[in-house]
Amino acid sequence: MDIISNIQCIMDEELTAVKGVESDIVTHSESYKKIVSLILNLEGKLVFMGVGKSGHIGKKLAATFASTGTPSFFVHATEAMHGDLGMISPNDLIIMISNSGETKEALAPLKSIHRIGAKIIALTGNSKSSLVEMSNYSLVVKVKGEADRFNLAPTNSTTAVLVTGDAIALTVSELKKFSEKDFGMFHPGGALGKRLVEEGILK
16 A cells, blocks of 8 residues: 555545535525524523534534634533533533434433523534434535545544534634634633734733
């Protein structure tokens, strides 16, 4: 096996998957607009949930939203069933990530979340899934397959959700007129914080 060619091939697979999702945005434009509106007008917090690789993506997206002006955090769907539902309030908006939309651990907290009064967005690759049926809103991010030769390892699907979530986060941030100074307040450390201080943006 040519190692470099294989790495390039896998990267091309993921790039193609993202481009496919991008081309579907027009088809799902009303869903995208609705999700952006819900987040923009949110009175509570944005809560990401999931398990497995979807959970890892949820953690990153929660961090992205939080650092760009939308209060957000991650709750593991399994831990939610063992007390972490107490972190959720009626005014919150939950984004449950599951590519199949049938992962039992992801479905388990949904009834309890509805009892609390929070709204749920299904972020999934399966428009006919149980997750969509049990959610208030849905956003379909569908890929044709994964990047590995067995079509098993979450790769294309998780990358597509990550890119979609980042795009929504930054769109909401733009609509909020989130500034460099605002970003600096939430990110005063590291190279980014240092740069903002040096440029006189953060004092």
